Amino acid sequence: MTEFRTTAPTSGAPTLSAQEGDDAASGGLRARKIAQAKLAVEHAAFTIALERGYEHATVDAICEAADISQRTFFNYFGSKDGVFLGRGPAQITDTDAREFVESPGPLLGDLMAVISRTIVDHEHDADLFAMRQKLAKRSPEFAKALVSTMNSVEESHVALIRERFAAQHRQGDEKDLDDEARMAVSLAIGAMRFVFRRAFDSKTERIRRETLDRAIDLVNRVTTS
Amino acid sequence: MTEFRTTAPTSGAPTLSAQEGDDAASGGLRARKIAQAKLAVEHAAFTIALERGYEHATVDAICEAADISQRTFFNYFGSKDGVFLGRGPAQITDTDAREFVESPGPLLGDLMAVISRTIVDHEHDADLFAMRQKLAKRSPEFAKALVSTMNSVEESHVALIRERFAAQHRQGDEKDLDDEARMAVSLAIGAMRFVFRRAFDSKTERIRRETLDRAIDLVNRVTTS
DNA sequence: CTGCAAGATTGCAGAACCTGCAAGTATTCC
DNA sequence: GGAATACTTGCAGGTTCTGCAATCTTGCAG
Numbered sequence: 001m002t003e004f005r006t007t008a009p010t011s012g013a014p015t016l017s018a019q020e021g022d023d024a025a026s027g028g029l030r031a032r033k034i035a036q037a038k039l040a041v042e043h044a045a046f047t048i049a050l051e052r053g054y055e056h057a058t059v060d061a062i063c064e065a066a067d068i069s070q071r072t073f074f075n076y077f078g079s080k081d082g083v084f085l086g087r088g089p090a091q092i093t094d095t096d097a098r099e100f101v102e103s104p105g106p107l108l109g110d111l112m113a114v115i116s117r118t119i120v121d122h123e124h125d126a127d128l129f130a131m132r133q134k135l136a137k138r139s140p141e142f143a144k145a146l147v148s149t150m151n152s153v154e155e156s157h158v159a160l161i162r163e164r165f166a167a168q169h170r171q172g173d174e175k176d177l178d179d180e181a182r183m184a185v186s187l188a189i190g191a192m193r194f195v196f197r198r199a200f201d202s203k204t205e206r207i208r209r210e211t212l213d214r215a216i217d218l219v220n221r222v223t224t225s
Numbered sequence: 226m227t228e229f230r231t232t233a234p235t236s237g238a239p240t241l242s243a244q245e246g247d248d249a250a251s252g253g254l255r256a257r258k259i260a261q262a263k264l265a266v267e268h269a270a271f272t273i274a275l276e277r278g279y280e281h282a283t284v285d286a287i288c289e290a291a292d293i294s295q296r297t298f299f300n301y302f303g304s305k306d307g308v309f310l311g312r313g314p315a316q317i318t319d320t321d322a323r324e325f326v327e328s329p330g331p332l333l334g335d336l337m338a339v340i341s342r343t344i345v346d347h348e349h350d351a352d353l354f355a356m357r358q359k360l361a362k363r364s365p366e367f368a369k370a371l372v373s374t375m376n377s378v379e380e381s382h383v384a385l386i387r388e389r390f391a392a393q394h395r396q397g398d399e400k401d402l403d404d405e406a407r408m409a410v411s412l413a414i415g416a417m418r419f420v421f422r423r424a425f426d427s428k429t430e431r432i433r434r435e436t437l438d439r440a441i442d443l444v445n446r447v448t449t450s
Numbered sequence: 451c452t453g454c455a456a457g458a459t460t461g462c463a464g465a466a467c468c469t470g471c472a473a474g475t476a477t478t479c480c
Numbered sequence: 481g482g483a484a485t486a487c488t489t490g491c492a493g494g495t496t497c498t499g500c501a502a503t504c505t506t507g508c509a510g
Contacts, residue, residue, distance in 0.1 A: 030477055030486075058466065069489050074468060107450045148373070183419050183443040190415020194408050218408040223448035225332045255457080255506055283495065294460050299497060 038076055039125065041066040045083040046131035054084070054139040081145065086132065088149045089115075090122030092156070101164045108223075109216040111188040114160070115153060116195070116212055136200045143200045150189055150196075157185045191219050263301055264350065266291040270308040271356035279309070279364040306370065311357065313374045314340075315347030317381070326389045333448075334441040336386070336413035340378060341420070341437055361425045368425045375414055375421075382410045416444050 044065035049057040059080050063070050077083045092100075096117055103110045123129035136143040161181035170177065195215045269290035274282040284305050288295050302308045317325075321342055328335045348354035361368040386406035395402065420440045 028478075033477095034487080059468090060466080070468090071490070072488055075488080078468095080467065107447060144376075151369075179439075180443055180446055183416065183440070184447045186415045186419040187412055187444065187447060188415070190411040190413075190418070191408065193415075194411040197407075214404075215408070218405055219412065219448075221405055222332060222409045222412060223444075253507075258506095259458080284497090285495080295497090296461070297459055300459080303497090305496065 037066070037068060037072075039128075041068060041073065041076060042083055042086075042125075042128055043131075046128065046135060049084065049135055050131060050138070054135065054142050084132070084135070084142065085145060085149055086123065086128075089118045089153050092118050092160070097160060097163075100160060101167050103164075106216075106220075107161070107164075107184055108188055108191070108219055111157065111161070111184060112191055112195070112212060112216060112219075114157070115150065115188060115192050118153060119150065119192075119196075133200075143197075147193055147196045150192060154182075154185050154189070157188075158182055161185070191215055194218075262291070262293060262297075264353075266293060266298065266301060267308055267350075267353055268356075271353065271360060274309065274360055274367075275356060275363070279360065279367045309357070309360070309367065310371060310374055311348065311353075314343045314378050317343050317385070322385060322388075325385060326392050328389075331441075331445075332386070332389075332409055333413055333416070333444055336382065336409060337416055337420070337437060337441060337444075339382070339385070340375065340413055340417050343378060344375060344417075344421075358425075368422075372418055372421045375417060379407075379410050379414070382413075383407055386410070416440055419443075 041062065045057065045062045048061055048065060051057075052061075059070060059073055062083070063073050066073075068076075073083075092114060096114060100110055100114050123132070132146070136146050158178070158181045161184055162177065165177055165181070192215075195211055198211055198215075266287065270282065270287045273286055273290060276282075277286075284295060284298055287308070288298050291298075293301075298308075317339060321339060325335055325339050348357070357371070361371050383403070383406045386409055387402065390402055390406070417440075420436055423436055423440075
């Protein structure tokens, strides 16, 4: 067995190297080379995992395919899971944030939309995105781990909700508002687990607007019974 | 780093041995010895983890303290996480199940109550329960893993909800009802994550009725805004 | 109570993930 | 061009976990 460590590998973040988004053609020669090497490793990782299955894709094999040392692999990604899970949810854009804060709509639905956007639309490399999706469909364990990266949005989204409350001039005890915000995030994350499960089961590639709308509808139905 | 593999170690279930609930004084000499040995291992594990921290509690150390071989350890518990996470949520009792199915109350609240009961009240050994609680408070990583064991109730609880729907003579498309049930479980689990987080942060030992009631109140507030 | 069969434990070898450290190599900057 | 800096690598070692074969214990039948 020993399938998949769903939790954050907790091995800390990658150690050194150009940390923040080495987005290809930024900076000097060095930075470019590193970005390119990382991309090569990621491609190798998914290619091998799609061939042999997640658990049989050893980091030794990945390193050999990408032509780097194992040590460098761990410098880059911190752990085996690191390559596969990617950088986690993206930061929310300012416009999305503003829209959310000022929306008059139902809190849970808006939240789900926001989460959906931070999770889905942020892989710079389309190939990688597709392969990750494919792997998630093929390996339930991996899917589970992928879904659980969602939990990392909690803190930032609680803050967002607090802003929204402020915009609505809601008053009340600090602690009450905070609790309410936290519960909202917890519920939204729960609902999104459902959405992603669906997405990984279905044949379609992307999460579609319909799926999200249906989920919001289900939430409404459930919370009123 | 390398703190905690939150996901199921996925290493399969323990291999051999008297599998099902070796509840101490059941069966012959052999079964009793095994139950006793397992308990000793569990105690050793938590004692050491509370002394040195979860990640520094090596299974070697645990085995030495409990006086068994490492190999036997893995036969018993399947993985390091196995000892600490325990057997996971208990099976729901028939009376609880019936009560849930026939309750006229709000679905989400009832569900949360049910989950709370399957999670909390099933450790045969009070010491172990207390130590697990203490460790969860001390190690956020462990707490996370513990909370995520909740996910395993999904399947059984979906079935429960379907029964409840049937008892209420709800009709509709099979698939719709199933989706609704799944969403309900997802939301309830989300809400319970909140509850457990709270429980592990606070000073109090047990999850109190108040905490649950407050959580249900929060859910209502959130779902109506 | 003796001895056999089934079941449990153990040691060993080894795979796989991951870390610290020191030495080597490449880039950058002056 | 050469020093300073940053990255890569190899190596040794730690930890979790598995398969296998040998050994020991228990349960049981005669």
